[in-house]
C-alpha cells in the first residue's frame with residue numbers, strides 16, 4: 555500500500571480518536587491519526603480531565619492540611635502555597651500522560667500526522683501543519699473525533715485574561731482573590747473547588763437549581779436568585795447562585811490576579 559493510503563483515518567486524537575485508532579490498527583487496518591496540536595490526547599489529556607484532576611489532587615492536600623490534620627494531632631503551622639510548583643507538577647502529569655498516548659500510537663503502528671485535517675473529497679484528506687505545506691492522504695473510511703470547545707456566552711467576550719475558560723483556569727500564574735464561575739456543572743464545580751481550596755473567594759452561578767444537589771453533597775451551598783442580594787457567608791468554602799430565568803445575565807465582575 556502506498557505511504558499515503560490508509561484503510562481508515564481518524565481526525566482528532568482525544569479519548570474518542572486515539573482509542574478508535576488503536577482498535578482499528580489492532581483489527582489489521584492501516585490507520586492514520588490526524589491531530590492539529592503538537593501533543594496527542596485532546597481536551598481530556600491536555601486541558602481537561604487530567605490537568606483538572608492533578609490540580610484537584612494538589613488542592614485536596616491543601617484542604618486536608620488546613621482542616622483535617624489538626625484532628626489527627628498533626629501541627630504544621632502556616633501553610634505556604636507555591637502555586638507555580640503546583641502548576642508545574644500539573645504540567646508534568648499532563649506531559650507523562652500525553653507521551654503515553656504517543657507511545658501507544660507507535661506500539662500499535664498508527665501513523666500520526668500533525669496538522670489540521672479537512673476533507674478534499676470523501677476519500678481524500680488534506681493535512682495542513684502549523685508550518686509548511688499541506689499534504690494529502692487517501693483513505694477508505696474516516697472517523698471524525700474532533701471533540702468540543704468551551705462554549706461562549708452572548709453577553710461576554712472571552713478575552714482569556716479576565717474572562718477565561720477552563721483552559722486558562724488550568725494555567726493561571728497567580729491565585730486569584732475572587733472568581734465567579736459561570737456554570738455549575740462538573741467542570742465549573744471542579745475548577746471552583748480548586749481555587750476555593752487555595753483561598754480564592756469563589757461564587758458559582760448557574761441558571762439551573764439542579765446543581766445544588768451535586769454541590770450539597772460536597773458541602774457547598776447555593777444562593778437562589780432573588781433570595782438574597784449577595785451571596786451569604788457560610789461555612790462552605792464555595793458559594794453558588796442561580797442565574798435569572800432563561801439565562802439572561804446580570805453584569806458579573808470577577809477579579810483575577812492578586813490585586
Ligand SMILES: Cc1cc2nc3c(=O)[nH]c(=O)nc-3n(C[C@H](O)[C@H](O)[C@H](O)COP(=O)(O)OP(=O)(O)OC[C@H]3O[C@@H](n4cnc5c(N)ncnc54)[C@H](O)[C@@H]3O)c2cc1C
Pocket residue numbers: 565566567568569570571588589590591595596597598599601602603604606669670671672699700701702720741
Ligand atoms: C476541565 C475539564 C475537565 C474534564 N474532566 C472530565 C472528567 O473528569 N471525566 C470525563 O469523562 N470527561 C471530562 N472532561 C470532558 C472530556 O475532556 C471530553 O469529554 C473528552 O475530551 C472528549 O473527547 P473527544 O475525543 O471527543 O474530543 P477531544 O478530547 O476534544 O479531542 C478532539 C481533538 O480533535 C482535535 N481536532 C479538532 N479538529 C481537528 C481537525 N480539523 N484536524 C485535526 N485535529 C482536530 C482537537 O485538537 C482535539 O485534540 C473534562 C473537560 C474539561 C474541559
